Amino acid sequence: MGMETAFDAVACFCHFHFSTWSRWDSRHDLDGLEFPGVYVVADPKTNLSGKPCSCRKDIVYIGMTHKAKRTLKRRLSEFNNRGPHAGGRRLLEECGGDLAAKRKRLERFFVAIASLNKQPTEADMVTIDNLEILCLAEYLRTFNCRLPRYNEGPKWEGHIRSGPTIRGQQSKPV
Numbered sequence: 001m002g003m004e005t006a007f008d009a010v011a012c013f014c015h016f017h018f019s020t021w022s023r024w025d026s027r028h029d030l031d032g033l034e035f036p037g038v039y040v041v042a043d044p045k046t047n048l049s050g051k052p053c054s055c056r057k058d059i060v061y062i063g064m065t066h067k068a069k070r071t072l073k074r075r076l077s078e079f080n081n082r083g084p085h086a087g088g089r090r091l092l093e094e095c096g097g098d099l100a101a102k103r104k105r106l107e108r109f110f111v112a113i114a115s116l117n118k119q120p121t122e123a124d125m126v127t128i129d130n131l132e133i134l135c136l137a138e139y140l141r142t143f144n145c146r147l148p149r150y151n152e153g154p155k156w157e158g159h160i161r162s163g164p165t166i167r168g169q170q171s172k173p174v
Helices: 003-013 024-029 072-080 086-094 099-106 122-143 154-162
Strands: 037-042 059-064 110-115
Touching (some): 003 122, 059 072, 059 086, 072 110, 086 099
Antiparallel strands (some): 037 110
């Protein structure tokens, strides 16, 4: 399986489909933002607009909506602002705590989403959680390295040492 299709294959396994890449400033135009899902943020050297979401070395964050009532729109807004978002806080720290500098840096970022496109059931939220973990695992497998830059932190430390878990079952280390 090529890197260009790896994320979509993972998403299809979970009955999702990733959007094409969109400039960060155009994220409000993505379909499905009013529902929960998974999102991927990249900081590439080239323009990704309209290209298929792919497992790329320049991905800086892979995230999800954590609660049924959270939407992708809200989660991306939290990443963009000072909201309760660990990856967004790491980017803000990198920018010296300057929100204007953070937003300036975000202008060169791209985002792709895999939206549920409906109000979720409890089982749907488990699927969203699994999709995020599978995408992170695919990134680690593909690049044999650490997590994307803004994913690094206490939440994932146990997963890096012992491999990701899917629905509570330990998998082989990545």
